[in-house]
Amino acid sequence: MSGFRVAAAQYPIGRFGSFAEYEIKLTRWVFDAAGNGARLIVFPEYGAMELASLAGGEIAADLHRSIEAMQDFLPAAFDLHRALAQQQQVYICAASAPVRQGDGRYRNTARLFAPSGKVGTQEKRVMTRFEREQWRISPGEGLSVFETSLGRIGIAICYDAEFPLPVRALAEAGAEIVLVPSCTDALPGYHRVRVACAARALENQCFVIQAPTVGPAKWSPAVDENVGAANVLGPPDRGFPDDGVIATGARDRPGLVYADIDLSRVAQVRRDGQVLNHRQWAEQPGAGALPQVMQVKLTA
Secondary structure, three states: OOOEEEEEEEEEEOOOOHHHHHHHHHHHHHHHHHHHHOOOOOOOOOOHHHHHHHOOOOHHHHHHHHHHOOOOOOOHHHHHHHHHHHHHHHEEOOOOOEEEOOOOEEEEEEEEEEOOOOOOEEEEEOOOOOHHHHHOOOOOOOOEEOOOOEEEEOOOOOOHHHHHHHHHHHHHHOOEEEEEEEEEHHHHHHHHHHHHHHHHHHHHEEEEEEEEEEEEOHHHHHHOOOOOOEEEEEEOOOOOOOEEEEEEOOOOEEEEEEEEEEHHHHHHHHOOOOOOOOOOOOOOOOOOOOOEEEEEEOOO
């Protein structure tokens, strides 16, 4: 499929008294996006921290206990995403979550749910200072490009997008779209990720979709402040807007930001753009080796 509609969520962190309330919220967001024609829906980094509210106020107010307690609710949340993706025949990049590993460590993990029922995962590779020093979230492993009926998709979770080489590896492995779920608590952080998304779109001549958390969640020490706007970006080149901005949301306002994208433009600009950043990457001094990337098929 060459052209289709995407929806990037400017997502507020909820507080729930029951899992049914969470189910109602997520279902509404997915139905709204699908009802407006979106085939790909992107939710933000750490949006799943709202599940910690189900453990009660005392636990939710404790950073480490909240991360531990929310693990009990993740399987049901994943099942809900899978069911919605199949029911609405959409791809859903679920809000990322710190997921407990077999050795007891946590990794920030995003999941891409397909209409086929298949699921791909991408762990965050580089931790911010807050994740390292306070959350004690561990760096993830591996990079994946997901083969879908829409095109080839990679994921760079928030801070990962600020590093050129992992995203470049995704592009060389075939990614035409890079999803950037983000979570930033102040304007400088938001702009760092936003500028990085624009740079990744330029140098790899691809679409980049940023979806942030927005608004306050004072009950949570993990995601108490959230600042940002959704962005759908491309390279400033032939077939794209002069500034590369395809769509952008009103900052800090909950809602869905839509854009119609056409992957044939990626192929065209990589083949015959005003510049050829994607093709000429190796000509820059110190281009060096890139991380390996796994190909994951999410089609039926």
